[in-house]
Amino acid sequence: MRDSLLGIAASLALVGQTHPKYLGVMINLSTTLQSLPLLLDAALITISISLVTLVFGFLLGIVVCAMRLSASPLLRTLALIHVRFFRGVPLLVQLLMLYYLLPSIGLNLSSMAAAIIAVSICESAYVGEILRGGFLGIAPGQLEAARMLGLGRISTVLRIQLPQAMRLSVSSLTSEMIILIKVSSLVSVIGVTELTRTAQNIAASTYRPLESYFMAGLIYFVINGIVAWLGMLGEKRLSKAHQS
Amino acid sequence: MNIDFSVITNNLDAITHGFGITLGTWLAGTALALMLGLAISVLQLYCSRPIRMGLRAYIEIVRGTPFLIQLFLLYYGGPSIGLELDPVPAGTLGLAIYGSAYFAEIFRGGFNSIPKGQLEAATCLGLTRWQAIYRIKLPQMLIIIVPALTNMIIILSKETAVLSVITVPELTGVLTGIGTASFAFMEILIVLCLGYLALVELTSHVGHWVERRVGRFMLR
Numbered sequence: 001m002r003d004s005l006l007g008i009a010a011s012l013a014l015v016g017q018t019h020p021k022y023l024g025v026m027i028n029l030s031t032t033l034q035s036l037p038l039l040l041d042a043a044l045i046t047i048s049i050s051l052v053t054l055v056f057g058f059l060l061g062i063v064v065c066a067m068r069l070s071a072s073p074l075l076r077t078l079a080l081i082h083v084r085f086f087r088g089v090p091l092l093v094q095l096l097m098l099y100y101l102l103p104s105i106g107l108n109l110s111s112m113a114a115a116i117i118a119v120s121i122c123e124s125a126y127v128g129e130i131l132r133g134g135f136l137g138i139a140p141g142q143l144e145a146a147r148m149l150g151l152g153r154i155s156t157v158l159r160i161q162l163p164q165a166m167r168l169s170v171s172s173l174t175s176e177m178i179i180l181i182k183v184s185s186l187v188s189v190i191g192v193t194e195l196t197r198t199a200q201n202i203a204a205s206t207y208r209p210l211e212s213y214f215m216a217g218l219i220y221f222v223i224n225g226i227v228a229w230l231g232m233l234g235e236k237r238l239s240k241a242h243q244s
Numbered sequence: 245m246n247i248d249f250s251v252i253t254n255n256l257d258a259i260t261h262g263f264g265i266t267l268g269t270w271l272a273g274t275a276l277a278l279m280l281g282l283a284i285s286v287l288q289l290y291c292s293r294p295i296r297m298g299l300r301a302y303i304e305i306v307r308g309t310p311f312l313i314q315l316f317l318l319y320y321g322g323p324s325i326g327l328e329l330d331p332v333p334a335g336t337l338g339l340a341i342y343g344s345a346y347f348a349e350i351f352r353g354g355f356n357s358i359p360k361g362q363l364e365a366a367t368c369l370g371l372t373r374w375q376a377i378y379r380i381k382l383p384q385m386l387i388i389i390v391p392a393l394t395n396m397i398i399i400l401s402k403e404t405a406v407l408s409v410i411t412v413p414e415l416t417g418v419l420t421g422i423g424t425a426s427f428a429f430m431e432i433l434i435v436l437c438l439g440y441l442a443l444v445e446l447t448s449h450v451g452h453w454v455e456r457r458v459g460r461f462m463l464r
Contacts, residue, residue, distance in 0.1 A: 088444040089437050090405035096420055097436075100429040178308075185310035189409055196312055203320060210321030213313055221308040 032211040035202045042198035043219050049116065049187065049194060050180040054173070056120035057180075061127025068132055079128065086125035092186050094118050099190040115187035123180065130172050134165030170238060174231025178224045185220070195219060251428040252435055255418075262418030263439060269332060269414060270404045270443075273339025274397055280340060281347025286377065288348070289355060299348075306345035311403055314338055319410040335407035335414075343400050350392045354385030387458045394451025401443050415439050 067079035086094065098118045102109055109117070138161055146156045188197035199216035203209035252259065288299050306314070318327070318341075319334040329337065358381050366376040408417030416436060423432040 085437070085441070088402075088441045090402040090416070090440055092405040092408070093416055093433070093436050093440065096416070097429075097433045100420075100423060101433065104427075104429060182310040185312040186406065188312070196310065196316075199313070200316070203316075208324070210317065210324040213317045213321050217305075217309040217313045217317060220310055220313060221305060224308040 031206045031208055032202065032215050035206070035212070036215065038198055038202065039195065039215055039219055042193065042195040043223060045193070046181060046184050046195040046220075047223065049112075049119070049184045049192070050177060052116055053119040053123055053184070054177055054180055056116070057123025057127050057176070058173075060120060060124030061131055064124050064128030065131035065135065068128060069135060083125045083128060086122045087129075091119070091122050091183060092189060094122055095186060095190050111187075111191040115184075115190060115192045119180070119183065119187065123176070127169075127176065130169050130176075131165055134168035135161055137168060138164050167238070171231075171235055174227060174234070177227050177231070181220065181223055181227065247430055247434075248428065249431055251422065251426050251431050255422050258418050258422070259415070259435065262413055262415045265332065265412065266404050266414040266416075266439075266443075269336045269339060269407060269412065270401050273336045273404075274343060274400050276336070276340035277343025277347055277400065278393075280344035282351055284344060284348035285351035285355060288352060290373070303345040303348055306342060307349075311338070311342050311406055312409060314342055315406065315410050331407075331410055331412040335404075335410060335412040338407070338410075339400055339403060342403065343396065346396050346399075347393070350389050350396065351385070353392070354389040355381055357388050358384055387455075390451065390455045390458055394448060394454070397451070398444050398447050401447060402440065405440070 064079050064082060067075040068083070070076060095115065095118045098109075099111065099114045102114065142160055143156060146160050151159070184194060185196040188194060188200065191197070193201070195216055199212045203212040206212065284299050284303070288296055291299075315335070315338045318338050319329065319331065322329060322334070362380055362384075363376055366380050371379065404414055405416040407414055408420065411417065419432045419436050423429045
């Protein structure tokens, strides 16, 4: 973490050095710096897409996990197919599929809606597996103890299993958020104007692809650094609350 | 919607060529990434602090930015600093750079999992540094890191789809091209999904097989 902060500082120093006074021969950030507000606005869209898909992905992931752990073989198989499919096919292919196929069955979705649906469904497959790991990680003795104490099945799930599985998955929330921020760059391909797409537009209008993609990459890096830092803070607080 | 696979059979040559490019960029990119990653992790073990910090920054930067941005920087930004690459080499290099950071972390985890005492014992017995890495560390860490390696290799196989964005004529690029020309998206997407699922399943089977082999070798 400290090293990544140092990396951010070094990159910021590099940006500082390319103030018009120090114009380099080949790398010239000044034109791209002018479009920095555009990039920052777009970064907000990237963050919102990632947050929305994280929430939807988690809600759907709970359903997927419940299906995988259910007693019915039909539900189990369906969930397994879901997980295998959405983890086995590249997200880009899923995005293109949704984007091209939906109009042909008469559904006209905006590219933003298509992007959020595709990424959420894909994320649900990953989250489902994470949560399943959380549930399976609970010692079977606890369930026996719960039954001994006379807890019903539903209250066992709600009071014993779910809180523990959630605590396990909270630490994976951070890494999922970082993955989603990176993965959300793919939705630029179907025309959502988030950070990557905006960088593309700026590259096309200023003829400075290196600088514009460098700035976009830097913004992604800073966002991910902040998310990782927040996650660390949250985890510390959570483990403290758990201990006391 | 009726499904007619003549679109696929008519373009079979282009599709198999695209699949070949997917396989080629994936295998070449993975091989390069593995070598780079191993080199980075070994350098991290034995080099001075500034070099270690530089490598750490490389890993953090590659892991902290999207693959698509890295590809754009390499392919569209490269010419500004005199690096002009065709799509296929640019894509392969992009995969190699992206994978190397993750592989380096996996290797580092593997190296760290070997107790220090073993290395001290190796030095006591007169093994050189490289012999200790090659004969003591690598064989033992293999068993620990094979699942993570397989996982990353599978991720790389899926990332090859992103190469279509920088105009590499691989499976996704070729098939979506056929799709936009013929509007036969359903057929195209069935073939796309089957292609990638086959690749992923095959890789994970090979991974399990290697895991068993390495495990057997270690238990004796």
